[in-house]
Amino acid sequence: MDYKKIIKSQEARIKILHLLRKVPDSTMIKLQYKMKMRRKLNLKNPIRYTEKLQWYKLNYRNPLMTQCADKYSVREYIESKGLNHILNKVYAIYNTVDEINIDTLPQKFVMKTTNGSGTNFFCKDKTTFLLEDTKRSLTKWMKRDNFSSGREWSYKNIVPRIIVEEYLEEENNFFDGINDYKFLCFNGKAEYVVLDVDRQVNHKRNIYDINWKYIDVNTDHASFGDSVPKPEGLDEMLRVANILAVDFPCVRVDLYWVNGRVYFGELTFYPWTGYVSFTPDKFDYELGEKFILPEVREA
Numbered sequence: 001m002d003y004k005k006i007i008k009s010q011e012a013r014i015k016i017l018h019l020l021r022k023v024p025d026s027t028m029i030k031l032q033y034k035m036k037m038r039r040k041l042n043l044k045n046p047i048r049y050t051e052k053l054q055w056y057k058l059n060y061r062n063p064l065m066t067q068c069a070d071k072y073s074v075r076e077y078i079e080s081k082g083l084n085h086i087l088n089k090v091y092a093i094y095n096t097v098d099e100i101n102i103d104t105l106p107q108k109f110v111m112k113t114t115n116g117s118g119t120n121f122f123c124k125d126k127t128t129f130l131l132e133d134t135k136r137s138l139t140k141w142m143k144r145d146n147f148s149s150g151r152e153w154s155y156k157n158i159v160p161r162i163i164v165e166e167y168l169e170e171e172n173n174f175f176d177g178i179n180d181y182k183f184l185c186f187n188g189k190a191e192y193v194v195l196d197v198d199r200q201v202n203h204k205r206n207i208y209d210i211n212w213k214y215i216d217v218n219t220d221h222a223s224f225g226d227s228v229p230k231p232e233g234l235d236e237m238l239r240v241a242n243i244l245a246v247d248f249p250c251v252r253v254d255l256y257w258v259n260g261r262v263y264f265g266e267l268t269f270y271p272w273t274g275y276v277s278f279t280p281d282k283f284d285y286e287l288g289e290k291f292i293l294p295e296v297r298e299a
Contacts, residue, residue: 021148029054029151036275049287053274056250057151059296064247065154068267071114072163078264081243086255086264089166097135097142097162102126108167113141115160117268122167122200138162150273168258176201180265181237183253185245186290190238190253195228196221207283210238218279220272233257240264249294 026043033041033054046052068074078087091105100111105126111134112120119141123129142160146152170178175197182194192215195206205221208214212234214226231237240262241253254265278284 021145025151026058029057032150032275037277046293047288048284049291050274050276050284052288052291052293053250053270055293057153057270057274060249060294061153061296062248065269066157069154069269070158071112071266072161073114073158074267077267078244083240083243083264086240086262088168088263090163091166092162092164094162094164097138100131100135100162102129102131105164106166110165110167111138112163112165113138113160114163115155115158116141116144116146119144124167150270150275152270152273154269168256168263170258178256178258179231181231181255181257182265182268182271183237183241183245183255184271184287184290185241185248185251185253187249187292188242188246190241190245191290192287193234194252197224215283217283219276231257232260233262236262250291 030041030043033039033050037050041054042048042051043055043058046055064077068077072090072093075087075090078084091109092101094100107126109123109126110120111123119138121134121137142162146158147156168178173179177197177199180196180199182196183190184192184194190210193208193210193212195208197204197206203221204224205219206214206223206225206228207217207219212230217223234257237255237257240255244253244267245251248269250269252268252271254268256263256265278287
């Protein structure tokens with residue numbers, strides 16, 4: 001059953017999930033997995049990557065994950081690793097929409113909430129920026145219960161804020177916008193690179209190993225073939241990803257290579273909420289082999 005076709009409004013789906021927040025996490029995750037993946041979730045002996053991510057949500061508690069899921073607080077973690085140079089410029093941090101002062105911002109910027117995913121506004125010209133519409137959306141996003149949506153523990157205790165960052169542009173990029181390099185890391189080591197391109201127009205996704213060997217796998221966004229040359233900054237991005245992944249059994253390190261420089265994107269602990277289908281299906285098992293579940297103490 002594709003519940004998104006039944007309840008087309010994302011806000012409506014989020015509200016319903018919020019109302020169901022008292023349903024035990026394990027029960028809700030099993031139900032969501034069954035609905036989205038069309039198979040029963042194995043939590044007692046998880047083998048697939050997507051199964052292990054659900055186990056990870058329910059069982060692994062590292063306070064660093066809350067800090068690093070916050071799009072502003074994560075900067076302190078990056079600095080602690082000696083990687084200040086990969087941080088994008090921050091123009092402002094606001095606690096409420098009423099604090100936003102458009103006059104103090106540059107002509108171009110990115111404005112987003114610190115507590116979610118996909119809650120961004122890309123401003124190329126602030127003279128045409130619809131501030132009041134933006135405020136209304138930001139207010140909704142800051143109130144959004146991101147934990148109840150997928151029971152992603154790392155989002156549970158984030159205090160939402162608004163961050164304004166530099167608008168990054170890639171010179172002479174064949175694709176629209178900037179390329180997004182997502183490093184799937186297990187036990188402190190990058191194992192695969194997910195390349196997302198044309199995010200705003202016709203989102204496509206390729207997967208490579210760390211030597212930039214193309215892997216013919218499709219996800220919820222179709223791959224586009226072995227047509228992208230190895231990025232000049234791959235080795236540097238791998239170095240950065242391994243440094244940032246060292247404290248976690250599983251994390252996706254999102255980076256950008258823009259005009260000869262690495263920029264930090266975000267750290268994601270439950271990629272795609274763990275509800276992504278791979279074609280061929282065997283890739284789910286291959287990723288699962290890399291993900292060695294940590295031991296957890298009984299409460």
